[in-house]
Amino acid sequence: MNIGEVAERAGVPPKTIRYYEDIGLICPLRSDNGYRAFQPKDLHKLAFLGRARALGFSIEDCRTLLALYDDSTRESAQVKQIAEEHLHQIDEKIAQLQSMRNTLAHLVEACQGDHRPDCPILEDLSNTLVD
Amino acid sequence: MNIGEVAERAGVPPKTIRYYEDIGLICPLRSDNGYRAFQPKDLHKLAFLGRARALGFSIEDCRTLLALYDDSTRESAQVKQIAEEHLHQIDEKIAQLQSMRNTLAHLVEACQGDHRPDCPILEDLSNTLVD
DNA sequence: CTTGAGCTTCCAGTAGCTGGAATCCATATC
DNA sequence: GATATGGATTCCAGCTACTGGAAGCTCAAG
Numbered sequence: 001m002n003i004g005e006v007a008e009r010a011g012v013p014p015k016t017i018r019y020y021e022d023i024g025l026i027c028p029l030r031s032d033n034g035y036r037a038f039q040p041k042d043l044h045k046l047a048f049l050g051r052a053r054a055l056g057f058s059i060e061d062c063r064t065l066l067a068l069y070d071d072s073t074r075e076s077a078q079v080k081q082i083a084e085e086h087l088h089q090i091d092e093k094i095a096q097l098q099s100m101r102n103t104l105a106h107l108v109e110a111c112q113g114d115h116r117p118d119c120p121i122l123e124d125l126s127n128t129l130v131d
Numbered sequence: 132m133n134i135g136e137v138a139e140r141a142g143v144p145p146k147t148i149r150y151y152e153d154i155g156l157i158c159p160l161r162s163d164n165g166y167r168a169f170q171p172k173d174l175h176k177l178a179f180l181g182r183a184r185a186l187g188f189s190i191e192d193c194r195t196l197l198a199l200y201d202d203s204t205r206e207s208a209q210v211k212q213i214a215e216e217h218l219h220q221i222d223e224k225i226a227q228l229q230s231m232r233n234t235l236a237h238l239v240e241a242c243q244g245d246h247r248p249d250c251p252i253l254e255d256l257s258n259t260l261v262d
Numbered sequence: 263c264t265t266g267a268g269c270t271t272c273c274a275g276t277a278g279c280t281g282g283a284a285t286c287c288a289t290a291t292c
Numbered sequence: 293g294a295t296a297t298g299g300a301t302t303c304c305a306g307c308t309a310c311t312g313g314a315a316g317c318t319c320a321a322g
Contacts, residue, residue, distance in 0.1 A: 014299095015279070016279065016280085021259070033301095034287085035287080035300060036300085041148075046256065047257075047259040051256050055229075055231050056228070058276075059278070068250075069257060077245055078243065082237060086192055090232050091232065094228045094229065100220065101221050104186055105187060108211060108214045108215055108218055111207055111210065112211070114207060114208055115207075116206065117206065121207075126175070126179050128181065128182040133268075134269070135268065144310090145269090146312085164317085164318060164319080165271095166269060166318080190309065
């Protein structure tokens with residue numbers, strides 16, 4: 001398989017696939033013409049990566065997860081720990097965004113949004129206390 | 132005021148302040164010794180920026196917001212539009228994270244997390260359908 | 263005079279790609 | 293055989309918003 005086909009089938013852009021090879025996440029064989037010659041295993045790995053990235057795992061997490069996947073002596077506790085830490089970070093991120101959202105929603109609601117210059121949003125931003 | 136003091140008072144690190152000058156968000160005067168000589172107005176701007184960034188506005192949004200703040204002929208509708216778009220993006224981000232979180236939480240729950248290799252998390256990642 | 267803190271500039275690196283240029287390969291048509 | 297086109301290759305640069313570090317200047321205290 002050439003890069004275009006795997007890209008299509010794994011749902012990962014060619015550019016990204018080359019990048020993954022650059023950073024050592026995959027190392028596909030090469031044909032005589034210099035083209036990458038992807039095996040079914042590579043396709044599988046790329047789909048794995050695509051899914052893990054879609055769940056928000058970092059590239060380094062993905063590297064570890066791939067290694068664990070390949071390691072038949074792994075303990076599921078190792079995988080679970082990575083996932084739990086990631087889950088925790090997602091929760092923190094959500095909380096942070098929710099907090100922004102609340103503030104912002106109030107400000108937006110308070111703003112008339114008309115032709116006049118008076119604006120509670122700008123007032124909030126400029127009224128930040130300075131020690 | 133020197134950079135250390137404004138950094139402290141505006142709650143923005145010196146490095147970040149220099150960066151903001153680099154990209155033209157602020158342009159403080161200089162003393163004879165080459166040090167930046169911040170005026171109260173600069174401090175105010177930096178606090179504004181710190182607050183806007185804390186609300187998640189992009190640097191380019193901040194640039195526009197600062198300009199609107201300085202423009203007495205602005206219409207609050209301009210500000211509101213920026214804030215509404217930003218709010219919308221935050222909502223999308225939250226929804227995306229919630230979706231990740233749900234999937235991940237289920238997987239984590241399903242994983243025993245013991246010494247055995249069997250792991251629903253890895254199974255989910257590897258069972259992604261490939262056309 | 264020396265020491266240390268604080269300031270300066272500049273360069274590089276972070277995460278995870280993405281765009282673009284220049285070039286090569288493969289296939290089909292004329 | 294020439295050529296046109298699509299897909300492949302490499303490499304370099306840029307994106308966001310900083311952050312770390314090195315080398316060197318300034319200032320105040322002892």
